[in-house]
Amino acid sequence: MSQLVVIGFDSEAKAEEVRERLLNLQKTHIISLIDAVVATKRENGRVKLNQIASPVTSGALAGGFWGLLIGAIFLMPHIGFFVGAAGGGLAGALTDVGVDDGFMRNLGDMLRPGSAALFLLIREMTDDKVLEELKGVGGKVIRTSLDHSKEDQLRQALTNTVAAEADAAAA
Numbered sequence: 439m440s441q442l443v444v445i446g447f448d449s450e451a452k453a454e455e456v457r458e459r460l461l462n463l464q465k466t467h468i469i470s471l472i473d474a475v476v477a478t479k480r481e482n483g484r485v486k487l488n489q490i491a492s493p494v495t496s497g498a499l500a501g502g503f504w505g506l507l508i509g510a511i512f513l514m515p516h517i518g519f520f521v522g523a524a525g526g527g528l529a530g531a532l533t534d535v536g537v538d539d540g541f542m543r544n545l546g547d548m549l550r551p552g553s554a555a556l557f558l559l560i561r562e563m564t565d566d567k568v569l570e571e572l573k574g575v576g577g578k579v580i581r582t583s584l585d586h587s588k589e590d591q592l593r594q595a596l597t598n599t600v601a602a603e604a605d606a607a608a609a
Contacts, residue, residue, distance in 0.1 A: 440472055442537065443558040444545060444580040445596065450478045453554035454488070456575050460558065460568075461490075469568050470561040473537050477546035478554045485546035487539060545580065555580060569595040 447453040453476045463469045476488040537557045549555060556577070565588065572595045579596065582589050 441560045442581070442583045443560060443592070444582065445556045445558075445577040446549065446580045447554050447556065447577045449552065450476060450488075450554040452576065453478075453556045456572070456577065457556055459571055459575075463568065463571055468571075469563040471558060472561050473557070473559040475537060475542060475557045476554050477542050477549070477557060479546055479549035479551050481551045483551065485543045485549075487542055487546075565591070572596060573598050 445453075445456070447456070457474050457476055460469060460471065460474060464471055474490060478486045478488065480486055537559050542555075542557050545557075546555060569591055572592070575596060577596045579589060579593050582592070584592065
């Protein structure tokens with residue numbers, strides 16, 4: 439069962455940095471992400487969603503390819519390409535995978551201008567290694583579907599900065 443985690447940051451750059459760390463962990467199979475989106479509240483009050491991949495774009499590319507191929511068979515590759523791209527783009531727009539865009543925009547409206555939230559939809563993860571990677575990055579847990587003990591561990595890992603280093607130096 440997938441888990442939703444939303445972490446707020448003071449800046450878009452920090453949210454992007456943490457997302458990049460988690461995407462690197464995904465390459466080593468420590469975490470498996472379904473979706474990782476950074477929502478940023480602009481100075482004008484609008485919420486911008488920085489998604490990894492756009493289903494509309496990928497649908498249009500796939501549709502264009504298949505339309506071109508089928509159009510070539512019937513000696514009308516240009517028409518096939520345009521019809522396929524339009525159909526693929528429409529299919530991509532109607533197929534939203536991951537965290538619901540409306541939900542992200544509603545939560546993003548609660549942010550201060552200039553701040554950001556990282557929305558993670560996690561398929562599975564190795565808890566201790568992910569928490570170690572997130573140790574001290576800052577941020578505030580806004581919402582999760584984790585159980586209380588895991589949510590508390592995440593909160594502690596995010597805020598665990600100087601205190602842990604001072605304890606280690608004293609030992």
